[in-house]
Structure formats: C-alpha cells, structure tokens
Amino acid sequence: MRKIKTLCKGIAVILVAGAMASPAFAGGKSLACYEQRHQPAVYKTVHENVVVRPARVVHQTIPARYGHVTEKVLVEPGRVVARHVPAVTRTIHEKVQVRPKSVGWEWRHVKGVKTLCKVVHPAQYAVQARTVVVRPAGTVHERIPARYAHRTRKVVIEPERTIARHVPAVVKTVARQVEVRPASSGWVKVSGQKRCH
Template identity: 40%
Template structure:
C-alpha cells in the first residue's frame, strides 16, 4: 500500500506547483521585472559671454612749432642831432625790424574715439535626456533581469 501512496503524493506536489503557476503545468513561465530608465545626452550650444563694444580713446597729438615773428616792423624816423660845430642836422634814419623766436603748441591730430567690437563667446553644455522611462514587464523566467 505504501507503494501506491508515494506516487500519489508526488502527483499532488506537481499539481500544487502547477496550481501556483496558474493552474496548468508551466510550459513557458514569466516573472515580473523592472527595467531601468534609459538616458541619452543632448549637446546644446550656449552663449557664455554676450557680445559687447568697448571704446578705445586715442588722445590728441600736439607738436611744438617754432616760428620767428616780427615784434616791431622796420620804420623810418626823423632824427635831429648836432654836428661838431653845434648846428642842428636832421636825417631820416631807418630802424630795422625787431624779430623774436616764439614757441607754441599746435594740434596735429584731434582726439579719436575708436569702437572695438568684442564678439560673443560660445560653449557647449551637455544635458541628460530621458529616452525611455523605467518600466515593469513580464520576462521569461530564464532571461536575466536588472532588478526585481
């Protein structure tokens, strides 16, 4: 009688595991698995410094000019003098012109304001982007799974 009981208990154990797997014998079994999210990288060109304009001032340039100017022009004057005998004698006398050398500053080039354009500076920034969110799925039992 013992020989009949052992095969009957083995059949009960198989039917219990089949019942846990959905009531039928498990031909292809699946289990629930969690797949992690998939991320990619998005590269973006960004401005790191805005364009700007600076002004460069070139100062005025002066030079010293030396010139000879007439202080008193040439002239003729009537001059009366006494001769050796005491008589008065009148003559026209030419007095030469008087000159002086003078120095003065002359503007050669006026002050200039030159605009200097500094272009914008650009760089690249990498942003992580979600391509596929995390998900739960049923996978075959023999297949490797990331996380339960």
C-alpha cells in the same frame, strides 16, 4: 510598445490572480511562461554653447593729444627813418689886413718946434679865426630791419574723441546628460517548454 506593456500587465494580473485564487492548480502543466525584464534608461552626453556674458558695445573716451610748436613771430616791422646829419665844420686861422696903408698928417716936435709932418702909416694885419663848412648838413634815410623772435606754444595734435568698441559675447561649451530612452519594465514570453519547468 504600449500594447506590449498592456498585454504584459494583463497577463501578470491574470497569473497572479490565478495563483492566489487557485492554489490547487500550482504545479500543473504550463501553457506559457513569462519573465519580467527591466530596461534601464539610456542617456547620452550632449555639448551645447552657453552665453556666459552677452555681446555689448563699450564707449571709450580717448583724451586729446597735445604738442608744442616753435614759430617765428614778428616783434617789430621794418621801417625807414630820416636821420639828420649835422654839418661838419672846422676852424681855420688866417692873417687879415685890419687897416690898409695910408698917408696922413700929424704934429710932431722937431727940435723943440711943433711941426706938421706928412707921414706914411703902414698897413696893419691881425690873425683871425673863422669856421668853414667841410660838409654841409643833410638828411639820411636809414632802413631799420624788422625784429623777430621765437615763441613756443601748445597746440592740439589730435582732439578728444569717443569711440564705440564692440566686445564679443563670451560663450562657454558645457556638457550635460540627456535621456534618450526612459527606463522601462515589462513581461516577456519565454520560448520553449523547458523554460517553464
């Protein structure tokens, strides 16, 4: 192609120079004829991927999750206590002999005369109250059960954590024109004698 261009340029220079230098030869017999031809540039559309935003790693913090649980707690443990039970008593009334039957001597006046007489003294009784024990005092061991209560408290269900999240690159397809063959211009020999007249 370069050789053809060089040849064409040389021929064109010679022809132009000859035409300018020798006007007398204008209209003479043509030996060869050439015409100038232009070839436009050839383009084509190509598609290529362009990275709009590169891939990256994003660290995201996920907060902790909490919840509430209700549980049974011991307020007071069970125990055994000794309890004193007092005696059970009651009062009863009964007739008792205060003084037994007896024989004695005593002075009396009989018909105006002081006389010593032997006399019988009957027994004497009285009602007295006394307390009797129905059930004696004692000690009773009593078991007191444990006491419980329900308490609600806050607990961590899932602790706070940081995760790495991959964000892929953003790629965009763009179209652009590329030159396949540049524009060219050259002289081409015309075939046939008729083309030269």
